[in-house]
Amino acid sequence: MEHDNALPPFSSPRSVKIEKMQQLTATPVVIIGGGINGISTFRELALQGIPVIMVEQGDWCQAASGALSRMIHGGLRYLETGEFSLVKESVQERDRLLKNAPHYVHPLRTTVPIDGWSGGLINAGKRFLRLSERPSRRGALIIKTGLSMYDLYTRQYGSMPRHELNGQSATRQRWPDFAHWVKCSATYYDAWISAPERLGVELINDAEQANPQALALNYVQLIGSDGENLTLLDTLSGQHFTLHPHVVVNAAGAWIDRLNRTLMQNHPGKKLIGGTKGSHLIIRHPQLLAELNGEMVYYENQEGRVCIMFPWYGNVLVGSTDIRIDDPDNVVCEAEEQRYILESLRFVFPHFTVDDKDVLYTFSGVRPLPASDSEVNGRISRNHSLVLLPPEAGRDYTTLCLVGGKWTTFRKFGQQAADKVLKLIGERRKVSTGDMAIGGGKDYPQPERKAKWIQQVSQRTGVPIERLSQLLARYGTLAANIATFINQQPEPDGNLSQLPDYSRNELRYLIQREQVEALEDLLVRRTPLAISGQLTLARVKELAELLGDELGWSTARTAEHLETTLSRLASLHGLTGLYPLHASEGVSHVSNP
Template sequence: MTYDLLIIGGGINGCAIAREAALHGLKVLLVERDDLAAHTSSASTKLIHGGLRYLEFYDFKLVAEALRERERLVKAAPHIIWPMRFVLPHGNAVRPWWMVRLGLYLYDFLGGKMTLARSRGLRSSDAAYTAPLKGGHKGFVYSDAFVDDARLTVLNAMDAAANGADVLVGIAVESARREDGVWRATLSDWRTVEARAIVNAAGPWVHEMLGSLGVNAASNVRLVKGSHIVVPKLYEGDHAYILQQPDRRIVFAIPYQGGTEIGTTDVPVERPEDAQIDDGEIAYLCEAANRHFTKQIAPGDVTSTWSGVRPLYDDGASEAKEVTRDYVLELDTNGPALLSIFGGKITTARHLAEEALGKLAAPLGFRAHPVTRARVFPGGAITDFPTFLTQVRQTWPFLGEKRAERMARAYGSMLAEMLAGVQSEADLGSDLGGGLTELEARWLHDREWARSPDDALMRRSKVGLHLTPAEHDRFSQHWAALFG
C-alpha cells in the first residue's frame, strides 16, 4: 500500500502532524513501536505555558508563539486543559523584584488578547496563596494552564484516525530506503509499505532513526532528562507555584491526582533510555520545595515519580537549562522527502504540525493551509466544564462523584457516546480496579489503542496511580482475560 505520508513516532509531535495531514486530505500512516505518548510526551510537567523563564534567554518568538497556542488549546480541549493561577513568591529570589515584574508585564503583552487572567502582585487578601509559604507576602500571580499530556497526544491521534489516518501501535519501522521515487519501509510485523514522504518524529531517537533510514542530518539533538516527584498535598487549593532556586532554575509545584507534583530537573544524559530519576534529583526537588513551603518533605514522602528525556535542538548552549525549547524542522529532498523533527514542546505541537505541512506541501504537491487553529479536539465540544460535570452527574448518578469527574475530564463530550444505552452500574460491566470498568476498558482498547494494562492505567486514565501493587496485578489479569 502506498501512503502520502509515513510518520514515525507516536509522541505529541507525530500525532499532531498526523492530525494536520489527515485534515489536509493526505493518506497517512503513523507507526509507533511502543504506545502513544509512551515516553517523553507522557513525562512532561503537565503544563500548557508560554515559558516565562525563556524570556531570560531572549526567546521572545517562542514565548509569543506558545502563548498564542495556549489560548487556542484551552478552548479546543477544555476537558483536559484548563487555566491555572501560578504564585511566584519573591522569597529566596535570585532576580530583582523589578526584573520579575517587567518579565510578567512582557509575558502578558506577548500573549496579546487572551481570556486567561493577567498577572498582578500578591495582596494581603491572598491568604490562600501565601499561607503555605515561608517568608511573607511579597510576590506575584500570573496564569498558565494544566494539561493531561498523554491524553492530548491520544486525542490528536483519534482526530487523525477519524479523518482517515491509519495508526499502528506496538509496531516499529525496521528500515526504509528510497526506491523508484518512493520510500519503501519494512515494519516489524514483516509488512512492507510505501510512502511518498516520511516524517521522522522519533523524539529522543530521531538520530537513531536517521541511521535506519541511511541519512545523515545537519542538525543534532541534546538529550536532557526532566524528572518529577509527587508527594502528599503540600497546600490546599487548585493553584500552582513557580519557585526560584539558587542555581537560577525554577521548579513548579502543581496540584496533581490528590497530591502535589514537583518538577522539573534538567540533567544532560547520553541515551534516551536514561529516563530514570536518581536519588540526587529526588533530593534536589525536595530541597527546592522545602526552601519555600512551611510543610517540609523528605525523599521518603515521595509517592510516585516520572522522568522523560527531552530531545532539545542543540543550539550550542553551555548548560542544559539554557538550551532552547524551540524546534527545528529539517527537510531532505534528495529523493522522496524526509522531514526530521528536532526539539519542540507539548504547547507548540499544533503549530509545529502546521509548519511541517507547509514544508511538505511542495514535495507532495498540495496546498497547505490552516486547518486546526480553531478546531476542537475529540471530547472538546464543551462550553463550560463545571456545567458539563453537573450534567454528567445528573445523567449517570451511579458513576459516583469522583468517577464522574475523572471520566468527564478524560472523555469530555465523548462520554455520551461511551455511555449510550447505559442505564445502571451493572451496564458498565465488571469493575477491573479503581473504578475502571469493563465498558471503559473496551473503549480504551478499541478506540484509543491501549494494548497493555499500563497503557490504560498509567497513560489513558491515571487510575494506576491510586492502585496497590496487588490491585494492579488483578487489573492485569482482568485485562489479559478480556484482550489476551
C-alpha cells in the first residue's frame, strides 16, 4: 500500500497518445481489437518491454467481452464433449483470477436442479462418442459423474470445495419454490465477476504504466491496408495515422473474417468465425432474489439447453440464448429471446410471476466461436486457437488471428498469443503473469484486515471510513488512489444531486484516467449504473453535464451526445423509459463554451 499522498503515474492523456502515434512510422506489433483477448495479449507483450500498439474501433470490452454471463467458470459442461484440457485450463485460470483479481472475482455457490436419477444416460454416451449432437436433459447419475470428475480437476488445479448431491428432502428444504419436476439437486462451486469491463481497463492501465512505449487507444479504426502499411482513423478527431507493422494481431472477435478482408488484398476467403448470439436479462424481482439468497441456479431448460440465474447488484441476472448469427453489428436481445428466457425461468420457478415489466435491462453479444458444421450451437467448442497467416505477395506483415476463447481463460490465451508474437519478432519472454495481481487486486486486504486498511487510508487521505469502504468495494485497492484524488482536487459541489452514492471527483477520476470518451463508456462499462438498473433520465442528464464539462464540450454538443446515448441505451439495452428526451428536458449550461 502507498504510504504517501502522491498519486502514481497514469496512462498518458489521449492527446499525448495521439501525438505519439503521429510520430510513429513503424512498430513491431499492432493489435486490432480491444476485447478481453486483445487486451490480454497487449498486456503480455507490454510487460515484456515490447512497444506494442493496440487500437479498438469502439470502447474497451464494448462487444462480446462486455456481454458475458458474468461467470468465471471451470467449464463443467465441457467434460461431456471430452474437452478435458479446456476444463483443466479453465479451473487453473479461474483460481488464478480469484487470487489475482479478488476485488472483482468471487466464489459462487451453484445449485443444479435435477428431474430424476437415470435420465439422459444413453444420449450422454452418444454425445461423448460424437455419435449424437442432440441436447437432452441429464439425470443425477450423469451429473454426479461429471461433478466427480470436476472435483478431480479442482483438487489438483484449484481450491474450491467438493460437490454435494442433495436428495429431495434437502433440496425442498433449501429450494421450496422449485418446480414439482425437481426430484433432487447437486451443489458445487465456481466463480463470478462483478465488473468485467473494469477489469479490462485495469489490465490496460497496468500495462501502460509498466511500459510507457506501449500505447492503447480506443475509438481508433483500421480503415485500410496497402499490404505494407496500415491506415488508422481516430474517429473522435478525424485524424489519420499510418503504421508499418511487422506483426498484426487480429483480435477482432466476431469481426475477424471481416478484418482479414481489409488486411489482405488476396484474402483466400477461409472462414474462421461462426459466431452465436447470447442474450441476457436483468430482472427486478424481490421474491426470486430472496429465494436465490446469494447462489446461482444452473439449470436445463425443457429442451436440454443450459441456462443460469444468479443475484446481480440487488437484482437477478438470467440467460442465455445461443443463436447462429452472421452479422455481429448492433446485436440486441429480441422479443422472442426475452420470451424464451422468461419461460425458462418459469420452468424452474413456476410459482413466481415474472414477466416483461420486471425486466430492467437487456444485453446481447456474439460469441466469437470457431467456424463449425455442428448442427447444435452448444456443441461448438469454446476452446481457443491461433491461426497464423504468413506474409505473401502483396502483404509484408504476418497476421496472427485469435479465434474463439472465453473470459475465464483470457490470460492463458493472451500468453500463448504473445509467445507466438515474441518468436516472430525475435524476442523472449521476461515476465510471467500467472501470479500477477491486476489493478485493484494488488495488495488487496484479507477480510480480517479490511477494516485496518480502510482506517489507514482514511487517516492518510481525509476521506471518511464509510466512503472508503464503498470505494474499496467498487475498485479494490485503487480506492486509495481515488481517495487521494478526491482529497487533492477541489470539490465544492461534492456528491451528485441525482446520484448521491457517487461524488463528482470519483467520476472525474474515471474520466481522466480510464479513457472515458463517451457517456456510454461511463454508464455501461466504467460503472455498473446501467446494468444494475440505477439509471433515470435525471441521472443520465447530470452525468452528461459532468462528462461534457470534463471533456470541454459545448452545451450543444453535450445535448446532442446525450440524445445519441439515450437512443443507444433504448435500442441496445431496452432502456426505453429514458428516451426520447423532450426539448424541455435538455441539459443545462456547462461551464466550457
